[in-house]
Amino acid sequence: MSSSRIITLTSSDEVAFDVDEAVAFESQTIKDAFGDDRADNGTLLPNVTSKILSKVIEYCNMHVEARKFEERSGFDEELKAWDADFVKVDQGTLFGLVDAANYLNIKGLLDLTCQTVAEQIKGKTPEEIRRTFCIKRYFTPEEEEEVRRENQWAFE
Amino acid sequence: MDPSESFFNELDFDAIVVILMCLEDPADLIRVCSLSRFWYKFAILGSDWWHDTAMAWPSYHHLIANGLCKKLCLRMFPQLSVVESVVEQSKRLRNHIDIGSCNSAEWENLEREHRAFAFLARQCKTLAGGNCIAEAVCASSTDNYPFESIVNTLDPGDRVGPRASYWSSKGQRDHTVPETLVYKLSGDFCVITQINIQPFQAYFQTGDPIYAAKSVRFRVGHPKFSCPEDILLLESIQNNIWTDSSEKFPIAQPVDIPHQEAPESRFIWTWTSQEFPMAQENRLQEFKLPKPILCFGGIVQIELLGRVQRQEMDNLFYICVSHVEVIGKGLFPEFVTEIFEPSGKIVLKYCPNPHPIRIRSRSKDRPLFISRLSTLRGDLMQGPRRVFGRMPHIFRLIRQQDESDDPESQQHEPEPT
Numbered sequence: 001m002s003s004s005r006i007i008t009l010t011s012s013d014e015v016a017f018d019v020d021e022a023v024a025f026e027s028q029t030i031k032d033a034f035g036d037d038r039a040d041n042g043t044l045l046p047n048v049t050s051k052i053l054s055k056v057i058e059y060c061n062m063h064v065e066a067r068k069f070e071e072r073s074g075f076d077e078e079l080k081a082w083d084a085d086f087v088k089v090d091q092g093t094l095f096g097l098v099d100a101a102n103y104l105n106i107k108g109l110l111d112l113t114c115q116t117v118a119e120q121i122k123g124k125t126p127e128e129i130r131r132t133f134c135i136k137r138y139f140t141p142e143e144e145e146e147v148r149r150e151n152q153w154a155f156e
Numbered sequence: 157m158d159p160s161e162s163f164f165n166e167l168d169f170d171a172i173v174v175i176l177m178c179l180e181d182p183a184d185l186i187r188v189c190s191l192s193r194f195w196y197k198f199a200i201l202g203s204d205w206w207h208d209t210a211m212a213w214p215s216y217h218h219l220i221a222n223g224l225c226k227k228l229c230l231r232m233f234p235q236l237s238v239v240e241s242v243v244e245q246s247k248r249l250r251n252h253i254d255i256g257s258c259n260s261a262e263w264e265n266l267e268r269e270h271r272a273f274a275f276l277a278r279q280c281k282t283l284a285g286g287n288c289i290a291e292a293v294c295a296s297s298t299d300n301y302p303f304e305s306i307v308n309t310l311d312p313g314d315r316v317g318p319r320a321s322y323w324s325s326k327g328q329r330d331h332t333v334p335e336t337l338v339y340k341l342s343g344d345f346c347v348i349t350q351i352n353i354q355p356f357q358a359y360f361q362t363g364d365p366i367y368a369a370k371s372v373r374f375r376v377g378h379p380k381f382s383c384p385e386d387i388l389l390l391e392s393i394q395n396n397i398w399t400d401s402s403e404k405f406p407i408a409q410p411v412d413i414p415h416q417e418a419p420e421s422r423f424i425w426t427w428t429s430q431e432f433p434m435a436q437e438n439r440l441q442e443f444k445l446p447k448p449i450l451c452f453g454g455i456v457q458i459e460l461l462g463r464v465q466r467q468e469m470d471n472l473f474y475i476c477v478s479h480v481e482v483i484g485k486g487l488f489p490e491f492v493t494e495i496f497e498p499s500g501k502i503v504l505k506y507c508p509n510p511h512p513i514r515i516r517s518r519s520k521d522r523p524l525f526i527s528r529l530s531t532l533r534g535d536l537m538q539g540p541r542r543v544f545g546r547m548p549h550i551f552r553l554i555r556q557q558d559e560s561d562d563p564e565s566q567q568h569e570p571e572p573t
Contacts, residue, residue, distance in 0.1 A: 095163035102171040110174060118178030126190045133164055135191050148190060 007034065008042035009057070015050035016042075019057055026060035028105035047103050052096040059086060059109050087116045091133075176224055177231075185224060186274055229273040233347075235427055235450045242504045244268040272491075272506035279487055285349055287481040290342040293455070296335045297326040299474065306337055314356055314438075314478035322356035324367070327472025331463040335369075335475050338423070341454040343486030344493040345504070348376070348451055350444045350483040353458065356476035357438035362468065367476035370462025371433045372443065377425035378453020378493075423455055436464060440479060448484075452493045452502055456482050 004021040007030070011017070025031040034040060045053065062082060069075050087094060094113060101109035121129055129135065164172065179185050230236050295306040304324040311321050325335045341348075355368035427450075432443045458480060463473035492505040 091163055095167060098171050098175070099167055102168050102174075110171070114171065114174040115178045117175045121175075121179060121188065122181065122184050124184075124187070126187050129187065129191060135164060 005041055009053060010042065010044045011048055011050040011053045012046050013050050015053070017050075017053060017057055019060070020064075023057065023060045023064050026063060026106055026108075027056075028107070030104065045104075048100045049096065052093065052100050055086075055089075055093065055097060056100050056104065056106070056109065060106065062086075063108060083112055087113060173224070177227065179228075183278065185228060226269055226273045229277050232277060233448070233450045235452070239452075239504050240501045242269045242272045242506055244272060244506045268506070272504065275490065275506065276487070279347070279485070279490070285347075285483045285485040288342045288346055288348070288484050288486050289339045289456075289480065289482050290454075291340045293338040293340050295323060295325070295337050299324040299326050304476075309337070309477050309480040312440075312479050312481075314354070314359075320356075320360070322476050322478040324356070324476040325460075325474055327467065327470060327474050328463065329472060331473045333463070333473075335460045337458045337460070337477070337480065339456050339458075339480065339482065341451060341456060341482060341484070341486065344452070344454050345487045345491040346451045346454055346484050347448050347487065348445065348456070348482055348484030349448050350442055351456070351458065352440050352442050352479075352481040352483065353434070353477060354440040354479040355434065355436075355438065356478040358476070365465050365467075366436050366438050367465045367474050368434050368436050369460035369475050370464055371431045373431050373459040373461060374429040374443070374445075375425040375457040375459065376427050376449060376451040376453075377423045377455050377457070379455060380422060380424045423457070424453075425457070426452060431461065434460075440481070451484075 006018050007021055007024040009017045009019060009024065009030075021034075024034075030043070033043065048056070063079075066075070066079050087097075089097070094116060097109065098113045098117065100106075101113055120132055124132065176185060176188065179188070289310065292306040292310060298305050304322060306323045308316075308321040309323050313321070315321055323337065351372075351374055353372060355366055357364055357366045429445065429449075435441055460475050460477070463475055465475075466473055490507055492507070494503045494505065
């Protein structure tokens with residue numbers, strides 16, 4: 001049995017991370033890029049900083065390991081708790097993870113981080129959403145009034 | 157990064173769609189729409205809009221089913237996928253929000269859909285339903301017609317005054333023969349959450365037998381009138397409703413449509429439920445649907461599967477039901493469905509500010525099948541009714557007596573189709 005190869009992922013700020021093939025292949029993008037081509041063993045990720053990349057690798061490591069314990073009872077809750085802790089980060093990091101998960105096509109991480117962002121939107125008024133995410137106002141006051149009037153029920 | 161800039165600006169649009177689709181409450185999505193012109197357009201069009209060039213308007217086929225409100229609604233109600241298009245009828249002049257260069261007709265269309273689906277989603281979430289059965293349409297078989305007809309199931313309880321009020325099937329030797337009851341709801345477009353059925357306990361028979369079924373199954377749909385024979389059937393049903401102001405006889409009953417012929421051939425079913433086991437108990441049993449179900453066309457069928465109770469007298473299996481309720485909410489008058497035949501295409505009409513009095517057009521081009529069905533019932537039973545239990549031979553004697561008493565009366569059997 002051949003040992004699985006090590007793949008080197010280099011971040012935008014030129015920090016190199018050596019990861020197991022199995023961990024790297026949590027990313028569908030990387031999996032598609034490397035596939036059966038055994039000659040290549042590294043790639044540059046120009047869109048991902050080292051700070052984000054290290055978190056991404058931490059997530060992939062955990063989830064690859066976790067699959068070995070799938071049958072154990074109570075396993076699901078433990079993993080969920082770990083995931084919940086994992087996304088307790090500042091907004092910049094959270095959005096960086098969303099972006100990286102999307103770019104690297106890691107479904108579990110994308111769902112987890114997007115759900116976290118959505119939780120921060122749920123139940124908030126537009127003003128609160130604007131404040132939380134620093135969104136600039138682009139409607140004229142009249143246009144905003146029109147949208148509110150059309151959908152009065154959503155603002156009650 | 158400039159703290160005044162939003163992280164959202166950095167995100168890829170596919171990611172934004174994933175985030176917005178995590179919002180389960182449509183109210184949250186609407187609030188996001190009001191953040192800025194960009195968000196408004198994005199929520200309506202989705203990321204496919206951006207994938208084509210940001211400046212030019214993408215071709216129409218890229219925009220199909222991209223609206224996020226529509227996606228949310230489709231997720232809540234997969235039955236919505238049969239709706240081909242949504243049109244809006246509103247007299248109010250709208251000030252359209254300027255969203256830059258675009259094809260305004262297509263944009264208006266999408267805005268309309270967005271508004272309609274947003275309203276629909278909200279109505280369904282704030283559901284406080286009641287019994288929305290308007291009429292009984294037909295039963296697969298009826299014993300002692302018309303005295304034990306399906307009409308009796310519209311009254312709560314098993315009695316009306318001194319008289320037993322229930323529907324009874326015909327007797328069968330084979331206990332696996334099913335029965336069906338078909339009802340019309342109070343609107344073209346309803347959301348239903350629960351169905352209640354009370355089986356009938358024959359308190360006048362020895363042992364007080366309960367004539368329940370083993371299990372029940374539900375279907376919703378709309379009438380099908382794709383061939384001339386069906387139109388004729390509708391005419392004959394309408395003709396069978398006769399009025400008799402005499403106090404002795406019940407009047408205006410829906411006819412039986414035999415099970416082997418209908419309802420499969422008379423209706424198109426858009427949703428079928430799982431089988432629910434029925435208890436052999438004389439109480440209003442509640443069958444909660446796994447999720448709210450949209451009913452286009454307002455027709456609900458109750459299928460009663462498996463007979464359990466034999467009648468002592470003739471040793472045949474019967475099923476009897478004393479009361480039926482369909483709990484839900486009619487979305488009329490804000491929504492009207494039109495079903496075009498023979499394509500079966502469904503168009504949803506959304507009227508945000510409905511007028512209190514609506515006049516339905518009956519033009520040849522677009523027959524409104526629902527309103528024709530609503531004239532089936534005519535007047536309800538009037539006058540004192542007889543207490544006929546499960547004693548068919550006595551019933552026959554009394555009927556013969558009545559016929560000789562009142563030569564003007566006409567008892568007729570259900571017309572064969």
